Amino acid sequence: xxxxxxxxxxxxxxxxxxxxxxxxxxxxxxxxxxxxxxxxxxxxxxxxxxxxxxxxxxxxxxxxxxxxxxxxxxxxxxxxxxxxxxxxxxxxxxxxxxxxxxxxxxxxxxxxxxxxxxxxxxxxxxxxxxxxxxxxxxxxxxxxxxxxxxxxxxxxxxxxxxxxxxxxxxxxxxxxxxxxxxxxxxxxxxxxxxxxxxxxxxxxxxxxxxxxxxxxxxxxxxxxxxxxxxxxxxxxxxxxxxxxxxxxxxxxxxxxxxxxxxxxxxxxxxxxxxxxxxxxxxxxxxxxxxxxxxxxxxxxxxxxxxxxxxxxxxxxxxxxxxxxxxxxxxxxxxxxxxxx
Ligand code: ADP
Ligand code: MG
Numbered sequence: 586x587x588x589x590x591x592x593x594x595x596x597x598x599x600x601x602x603x604x605x606x607x608x609x610x611x612x613x614x615x616x617x618x619x620x621x622x623x624x625x626x627x628x629x630x631x632x633x634x635x636x637x638x639x640x641x642x643x644x645x646x647x648x649x650x651x652x653x654x655x656x657x658x659x660x661x662x663x664x665x666x667x668x669x670x671x672x673x674x675x676x677x678x679x680x681x682x683x684x685x686x687x688x689x690x691x692x693x694x695x696x697x698x699x700x701x702x703x704x705x706x707x708x709x710x711x712x713x714x715x716x717x718x719x720x721x722x723x724x725x726x727x728x729x730x731x732x733x734x735x736x737x738x739x740x741x742x743x744x745x746x747x748x749x750x751x752x753x754x755x756x757x758x759x760x761x762x763x764x765x766x767x768x769x770x771x772x773x774x775x776x777x778x779x780x781x782x783x784x785x786x787x788x789x790x791x792x793x794x795x796x797x798x799x800x801x802x803x804x805x806x807x808x809x810x811x812x813x814x815x816x817x818x819x820x821x822x823x824x825x826x827x828x829x830x831x832x833x834x835x836x837x838x839x840x841x842x843x844x845x846x847x848x849x850x851x852x853x854x855x856x857x858x859x860x861x862x863x864x865x866x867x868x869x870x871x872x873x874x875x876x877x878x879x880x881x882x883x884x885x886x887x888x889x890x891x892x893x894x895x896x897x898x899x900x901x902x903x904x905x906x907x908x909x910x911x912x913x914x915x916x917x918x919x920x921x922x923x924x925x
Contacts, residue, residue, distance in 0.1 A: 586649065588613035588771055589634070589739060594643035596629055603629050605795040606643070611739075611788075616765050616772045620782040621792035622818070627775045630792075631741050634773070635662045648738055663732030667744045669724040671716040677703070677727045678712040684735045702730045705764055722753045729761065733768065740765070740772040746781070758784050779819045783807065791815055813925055816844040823847065823895050824925065833890045834868040834917060840924030847885060847898035849921035854905075855912040862914055870895070870915045874907045888915060 587610035596604040603626045611617050619627040632638040634645060636657030645653050652660050671680050678699055685695045703709045706726040716724055725745055732740055742761070746754045762785055765772050776782055782789050783803045791798045791806065791814075799811045807820050816822035822844040830838045853862055861869040872888035872895065879885075879901065886897045886907055895915060899907075907913065 586646075587611060588615075588648060589773075590644075590646040591630070591634075592644040592646070594630070594633060594645065595641045596626075596633060596638060597641045602641075603795050604633070604640075607792075607795075607797055609790060609797060609800075611771060611773065613771055614769050615787045616762065616774060616785060617788045617790060618774045618776055618782040618786040619790050619792055620776055620779060620818075621798075623777055625792045626795045627777075627792055628743055631664075631743055631773060631775060634660075634739075635664055635741060636660050661735075661738045663735065663737030663740045665725070665728045665732050665740070665742045665745045667747045669716065669721075669728050671724060671727055671731070673716050676713050676715055677708060677719070677730075680716070680727060681731045681734050684731065688735070698734055699730075702734045705733075705767065706730045707760070721749050722757055725749065725757065726760075729764070733764075733770070738771070740770050742772060742774045744775055744777070747776075747778075754781075755784075761785070783819075789819075791818065793818075810844060810923065810925070813842055813844075816923070816925060820846050821896065822923075823850075825893060829893050833870045833893050833895075835870075836868045836919070838922075838924065842925035844923045844925050845917060845921050847896040848883075849917065850895065850897045851916045852886070852888070852897055852899070852907065852913045853916070855914055858914060862916055866919050867916050868919060869917075872913055872915055874909055874911045874913060876909060877907055888913060890915065 589611035591607050591609040594604055594607045607630060619630060621627055629638060633640050640653060644651060681699045681702060682695050685698060703712055706729055708726050708730060711719060711723060746757055758781060774785055786803055788800060789803055789806045790800045793814050799815045810816035810819060810822060813824055816824055824842055824844045827838050827841055830836050830843050863869050870890045872890035874886055875889050876887045877884050882901050884899050884901055888895045888897055
């Protein structure tokens with residue numbers, strides 16, 4: 586039996602069925618992410634687990650106990666949201682101590698627990714400061730400390746880093762992962778950012794329109810997307826129909842759809858090589874570069890091959906930078922193609 590189990594959980598708001606039967610298991614000590622586009626039901630699923638929403642149908646088990654009808658404060662679940670919900674008139678220390686005071690724990694024990702958790706999240710020096718005196722990143726650390734200090738059975742993080750700038754966000758991703766592992770806490774992290782999910786997770790659960798689309802480790806999700814949606818959302822795959830594969834790359838495929846990642850395609854100039862550079866196991870297409878955009882150390886080109894557009898990634902250090910309008914050969918190894 587898993588530590589957390591969702592059994593066919595459905596949730597409707599009026600006639601709008603937002604969760605269409607979610608079945609999901611989370612193991613103890615795992616960090617899983619719910620990944621998916623805005624509006625697919627991620628927050629609603631978390632809110633059903635925390636008890637802030639009642640499920641319309643189905644069952645939720647936590648640590649061997651059916652919690653479906655249990656009131657929120659008895660579920661022992663910690664939450665951190667995108668917008669730091671710290672009390673502005675309390676210091677960091679008072680914010681973090683708040684939950685323990687409600688539980689009427691002895692003062693000395695509260696002080697001890699608060700000091701310990703502030704050390705863990707790296708905020709010991711800010712204990713006496715007010716939220717307005719902290720940076721966004723520090724406020725999220727304080728919110729994390731406040732959620733963790735009561736030793737919840739599970740920690741829920743709903744897009745906690747979405748309002749934080751990119752560089753700091755990456756540091757916090759690594760920090761949250763370290764803290765989660767150090768404390769051995771089970772955590773569910775919600776994000777719409779595939780890179781964030783890849784960095785953070787033991788397991789990724791990809792959601793789409795109120796359903797579970799695919800689950801797996803970051804590597805499985807990146808290398809073996811199961812559906813067209815998974816392929817487009819994780820890894821930015823090119824997806825071509827059978828007909829397009831035949832007319833553009835000249836290969837007959839068995840499957841309806843073929844997916845391949847931008848970085849597995851290689852490019853050569855057609856002026857240096859008049860003939861298609863075709864070897865065994867490869868297929869080729871003639872195309873024209875229509876744009877090239879830098880994504881940090883990667884250049885992403887868009888190449889038009891007849892009526893089809895193919896994205897191609899190259900490292901920025903490549904000897905050759907392609908320009909708009911250049912005629913190229915695209916080469917693709919058949920083993921890099923995934924049937925959908
Ligand atoms: P996500 O977190 O993946 O962006 P949500 O779970 O917040 O998505 O929302 C999923 C859908 O449920 C959206 O269409 C949203 O409008 C709807 N929804 C969420 N909460 C409510 C509510 N309290 N009342 C009515 N509709 C809601
Ligand atoms: Mg949400």
